[in-house]
Amino acid sequence: MRIKNWGIFAFIAGYHVLLLALLPAYISVFSWESLVLFGITWAISVFSITAGYHRLFSHNTYKAKPVYEWACLISSSLAIEASALQWSHDHRIHHSHVDTDKDPYSIKKGFWYAHIWWMFTYNDPIDERLVKDLLKNPRVMFQHNHYGLMTIAVNLLVVGIGCFFMHPIAALFAGFFMRLFAIHHCTWFINSLCHVWGARTYAKELSAVDNAILAFFTFGEGYHNYHHTMANDYRNGVRWYHFDPTKWLIWSASKLGLVSDLRWVSDVKLRQILVKKDKNLLLERICQEIDETSKELQNKLVSLSDNFEEKASALMAKVRELKNATEERRKLLEIEIRQHKMELHAMWKSWIKLTELTSARYELEHAH
Ligand SMILES: [Zn+2]
Ligand SMILES: [Zn+2]
Incomplete structure (x- = not known):
């Protein structure tokens, strides 16, 4: 399929190339602190997408105080996955048209299309009817309108802080390139592998599957068959033994009074x-x-x-x-x-x- 979004293509292809090119330099200045920087920023970026973009903004599975929303909207700059408005818009279409031609990242168009290629070809404008609630949210709109600036500022800040503790190349490599690579592929696997490899525990008619290994790397999102069956549930892993740190984070935030009205299916x-x-x-x-x-x-x-x-x-x-x-x-x-x-x-x-x-x-x- 023909590439339409050359900017996105250049960014994604470019940072993959730079990641490889910088690897020898990173190894030569390696420090354990750089892995700590990677781990922390990766975990924050995963949570900003799973708890924020996905379960809060896309599906409204709970309500959040403004300070919690700000935390999600600012920290999501670490993930560089478009604004919450755009992300939720595409994701809502994914749910309502899953496995059809209208699905932005339909697995029916192939594994690599669902994983990465769709971002280079899909550029439908935002259908306002699908995101009426988000259009009324001033915080979401602020992030949408200042997305580029926020992303540059947050990432510069993170790499800048890293420079105090390690070699600048280590801070740039682990605190930006490596983290971006990890968060991107973890998220993309939900659209690709989580529609291919695993069990159809709840809805057999859907391509979505439950996969405990992917749930581990995506903080619970791997229970994707359940999620497609019950998208209004703030949990994706419903059993007590399911690894779903996102549901634990949301639950803990509710005990602290930061979020409320958690929706779940008995x-x-x-x-x-x-x-x-x-x-x-x-x-x-x-x-x-x-x-x-x-x-x-x-x-x-x-x-x-x-x-x-x-x-x-x-x-x-x-x-x-x-x-x-x-x-x-x-x-x-x-x-x-x-x-x-x-x-x-x-x-x-x-x-x-x-x-x-x-x-x-x-x-x-x-x-x-
Ligand atoms: Zn979803
Ligand atoms: Zn899906």
């Missing part, structure tokens, strides 16, 4: 959605079969999913009731809720078994 709600999705998908795939077993499986899928739905709704109604219940009623409700949860858990296990059985029989991809 386990019951999530399973409810999955059961509905699985049922429709499996029924659609096996409805062409006319043998006895398929009829029986169809009936089982429908009745088990109906029972699950009923039990889940009943549980949620009881949880709601709990909020205004009297002390006496409360005790009873808590027992009932525990009972419901146990029954739902058993149903969930049976559901997984049934979907696996159906998938195996009709050679479909496993549901979970």
